[in-house]
Structure formats: structure tokens, C-alpha cells
Amino acid sequence: MGAIGNAEWTGVRLSDVLDAVGAPDASDLFVAFTGADEVDVEGEEASFGVSIAMDKARQPDVLIAWAMNGEPLTPEHGAPLRMVVPGYAGVRSAKWLIRIEVRDTPSDAPIQAHDYKLFPADVTSDTADWSQGLTINAMPLNAAICVPGSGESLPAGEVRIEGYAIAYDRRVSRVEVSVNGGRDWQQATFTDDPEAHWGWRRWTLDATLAKGRQHLVVRAFDETGQGQPERPDTMWNFAGYLCTAWHHVDVLVE
């Protein structure tokens, strides 16, 4: 079916399967997926179950897939069949798919009902009303430094810094890297297809590092000019989800 994110997927469109069985298409419906795997939820075994809204389910790049990058799926990747729900948190792309159900309500499986919910900072696990949290689906803007790794020792001079940025259904328009803890910023260069959709946008920057402990930072902007929050404490939530503050890496330059 072509490239979705950073892989080539082979499968059938979920929307074609829904049409083939005459499933209704109202935008207030949900499509639920059950996997063959059992998950441990607070000490109880439960079937892996998640759901997505019908409008997302009908998008043409939501697939029931059986091959990735030209090879049949391996067991680890969900063989024989798995969902591919681009841009959404990986949890919605159910593996080892055994059941698809059109429902009036989201899946009531614990993974859908109790996990992957975003709450404000003043809510705790004791006070959370799970029906009120924001269901985490689409992913916010984020960027990370992959090379060098945190704590690495490097020789002084020019160093290649590499990483990725991602912006759900938007284009990443700009990636900036600081080698002095955020005081000054340099523009990174994208190293892959600017038209690629849903996936990581990889970038690189050759920067000169002075001797000593250096503090590298990355921040991305999407096509609307949207930037990332600076500090993780501005997005604290008790479950620890979606920390998309600027990513920091400390290195020792010798």
C-alpha cells in the first residue's frame, strides 16, 4: 500500500473492509480492535482491546496489514494481521488482530478505558475520573537527539548531531539545535523526504563543540509555526504521558 511513516506496509484498507461488510459510517461510531494477546491490568488478565473513532477509521491510510517492508509480518510485529493507524499512539495499532467491531461507544477493554489518558497536573491516580481524561490518539510535536547519546565523551571539534522530529499530520518545518544549553540555536538540515507523511523527519547538524561538559538541546516547529513547550514541568501528569518538552543531551568534550 506504500510508505506510511517510516515503513512500507502491505494490507487492505480498513474502510474497504467496513464497506464490504456493510458497516455503518456515522461519525459518532467507533471501530474496536481485539488482539490475541492478554495483558496484565492491575493483576487481572484482560484481552488487549482498543478503539478509534469512525472518522479516523475511514481514512485511506488506516490498514489491516500482513507485511512490512516487503516481508510477511514477524510474530513480534503482529503476525498474521495487525492494524496500522498512522500518526496515533502505537497502542491503537493492535497486533495479532482477531476481531473488529463497530460500536456506539469506545472499547470498554481496560487498555482503552483506563490507560493512555492525559490528565491535568492537579489530578492524581487516586482522584482520576477515567471517563474524563483526554484519550491519547494523535501525537503532539516532538523532537529528539539520537546521536550523540547522553553522557557520551567526544573529542573536541566538529561533531555530527543527529535526530528526528515528528508532527502527526503536519509537516515539520524547522529543527533547531543548541550546543550551549539553549542560548544560541543553529538550523539542522533534513536528511529525508520532506513530503513523507506520518513518520519521523530525520535531521543532522555538524557543530563545533568546545571542551568541557556541553549541553545539547533540540526543538522543532511544525508548518503552522507551532513550537514545543520548553520545560517538562509545564506538562506534568501523573501517568507520565506525552512529555514533549525540548530534548536535552549532556556530553563531555575532551
Next chain:
Amino acid sequence: MGAIGNAEWTGVRLSDVLDAVGAPDASDLFVAFTGADEVDVEGEEASFGVSIAMDKARQPDVLIAWAMNGEPLTPEHGAPLRMVVPGYAGVRSAKWLIRIEVRDTPSDAPIQAHDYKLFPADVTSDTADWSQGLTINAMPLNAAICVPGSGESLPAGEVRIEGYAIAYDRRVSRVEVSVNGGRDWQQATFTDDPEAHWGWRRWTLDATLAKGRQHLVVRAFDETGQGQPERPDTMWNFAGYLCTAWHHVDVLVE
């Protein structure tokens, strides 16, 4: 044609007009709009001209409009015909429309070519390569406190704080208000239709203010969990565009 943002618009879909004249539909094309108004660009008179990409132009809520909220357009609002390009910077919704053109390239009118471009912080008006700036179209996540106004004096006790948030094509999922400069946050309540698209999402919060100079702050999150950057200096650009940091209002409580 129904509600778009915070108004009811009457007009014809741009896509229907493009179809009626047999315009091509390739996604690498642009649709340019010329207005009857002349604008002053660095001392020279020029026609108002802008453009949008064909994919946006073909969206069903991009209109050529002649009435707003059931009344014919007034001159100030662009009579007799204007563009309505939802979610985009207002500059793309050309007023006093006199010409629509399908082009291989964006409009070369000065407004499109030289204005509304976003540059990194290290670029100045002297060093800007206008062909390299990000064309400002879709608007990033933002929120503002409208009431009380900055510098207002208020009686101590409970105060109603009001404002709006906006998130381009996404839903605003949460608005938080601090009445102590950002140390603690309270959840605002939305006061309009959560399904409304493209427009402001209005919110309100009844908060108790202590006597003295108080520092109110608002921040919004969209449906992906995306938050706003905290400080304006993290998004500085020489033209002063798209400052979407947390909005602050100082009041004196007596």
C-alpha cells in the same frame, strides 16, 4: 453555507468554481486571489495579492462569500465578494475580490512573497532570504485572557475570567488558568459548542483573587496534548509573527 469559525457565511465553494471553469487539480498548483485594494509596500503601491495551495483551495469550506451572519457583506468586510479560507491567517482571505488565478507558483504579489513569513531568531530583516521563510498559513495553538483587561483594578473575591483558545483544525481539549503567575493552574470551562470548527473556543473560570497585584496566565492544549511554549523569547522572530506563548494579564485587586 453554515458556520465556519465564529460566523455564518453564505457563498459558493471555491472548488465548485474551479470545477465549473475546468481548472486543473494537481496538488503542486496554487490558487491566487487579487483584491481591488492597493497596499503600500515599502513606499510603492501594489495590488493586494495572495495565494493558497490547491489542496487547501479544494477543501469544501473554502468559500467565495457574499454574506455573513445572514446579511450582505459590508464594504469593511469585503463587499461584494471575498474569500473565506478557514484556519489560515486572515491575510489569505482576500477581500474585494476581483481575480482568481490558478498558477504553477505562489502569487508573486508583495504580500504573498515578502510578508507573513516566519524566520528563525538568528535571521534579521537585512539577512532574510524571503524565498526561504515559512509562509504563514495555518495558525498555531493559542489562547488569550479577554476579561479582565491588563491593568484593571478589581474588587477582592470571586472574579469571572473569560477568554478564547484556538487550534487551527484541531479541537482545543483543555484550557488552564493560573491566578498566581503560573504556580498553580485551574481548569476553565468551555462556554460554546465543542464541535465548532476553525473558530475561537470560548472559556470562563470563576476564581478567587487575593488583594494585591495579581498575575493571571492562560495556556491551552489541543486534542493531541500539544501545549503552548511558555515564553515569548523562545519564538522571537524579527517580523514579530506568531507569538503564541502563554498570555499574561496583570490586575490590581483592591
